[in-house]
Amino acid sequence: MRNKKLVVLSGAGISAESGIKTFRDADGLWEGHDVMEVASPEGWQKNKALVLDFYNQRRKQLLTVSPNKGHNALAADIPGLETEIITQNVDDLHERAGSKQVTHLHGELLKVRSTGNPSLVYSWEKDIEIGDCCEENHQLRPHIVWFGEAVPMLDKAIDIVQQADFVIVVGTSLQVYPAAGLLHYAPNHAPLFYVDPKPASVSHPSIKVIAEKASTGIPKALNKIKTLL
Numbered sequence: 685m686r687n688k689k690l691v692v693l694s695g696a697g698i699s700a701e702s703g704i705k706t707f708r709d710a711d712g713l714w715e716g717h718d719v720m721e722v723a724s725p726e727g728w729q730k731n732k733a734l735v736l737d738f739y740n741q742r743r744k745q746l747l748t749v750s751p752n753k754g755h756n757a758l759a760a761d762i763p764g765l766e767t768e769i770i771t772q773n774v775d776d777l778h779e780r781a782g783s784k785q786v787t788h789l790h791g792e793l794l795k796v797r798s799t800g801n802p803s804l805v806y807s808w809e810k811d812i813e814i815g816d817c818c819e820e821n822h823q824l825r826p827h828i829v830w831f832g833e834a835v836p837m838l839d840k841a842i843d844i845v846q847q848a849d850f851v852i853v854v855g856t857s858l859q860v861y862p863a864a865g866l867l868h869y870a871p872n873h874a875p876l877f878y879v880d881p882k883p884a885s886v887s888h889p890s891i892k893v894i895a896e897k898a899s900t901g902i903p904k905a906l907n908k909i910k911t912l913l
């Protein structure tokens with residue numbers, strides 16, 4: 685018999701217990717910054733040094749934190765179940781926990797790309813400075829999907845969600861589209877668990893809300909799924 689497919693849609697909340705602040709818990713400010721100043725093409729044109737500094741700090745912080753029980757639970761092997769993760773997060777905590785199939789909708793903090801040739805993407809752990817260039821001599825920028833930019837992984841993500849037998853949505857306020865709309869591509873028969881201590885209101889035929897933190901809510905959702913395999 686084929687493995688059943690669990691699709692996980694994760695947002696900032698799953699990394700909160702690792703010490704990474706979520707976006708909307710901070711009242712429109714993101715680590716003290718207006719989101720549009722540091723995460724939009726307009727912000728980049730206005731002040732590249734500020735944007736680079738912001739992401740340099742985020743990258744430094746990421747290298748000091750670790751995956752938590754929520755990431756670990758999702759990476760654990762469950763016989764008969766194949767797990768695919770679609771994350772809005774730019775951290776690599778799902779990968780470090782051991783998850784093998786992770787799609788990053790909004791880019792990755794540990795990658796950079798050329799501002800002149802978007803196909804040139806590099807792994808990057810240090811700071812990006814003004815003057816750091818790709819091999820074609822264009823300035824490098826964070827490999828992040830900013831507000832107002834296209835979401836290149838969206839079609840792949842829709843394909844994955846459409847194949848789901850089970851869905852877990854975790855740690856997202858479901859405010860940012862198109863990511864927030866993805867759960868509606870899941871087949872209606874697929875049980876859908878939404879783990880979030882302050883869940884947004886969602887209308888969906890098979891949703892079960894688990895109003896808890898990721899560390900306790902994800903194991904509960906997985907235990908329920910195991911009984912359905």
Ligand code: APR
Nearest residue numbers: 695696697700706707708772855856857858860882897898
């Ligand atoms: N466990 C699970 N969920 C949590 C936890 C926790 N320990 N702590 C907080 N949360 C929840 C909050 O209740 C909130 O609903 O995580 C959610 C975080 O919401 P947002 O900060 O809006 O994060 P997210 O939905 O991922 O944001 C989407 O916005 O700025 C952009 O591109 C950025 O990917 C990001 C997107």
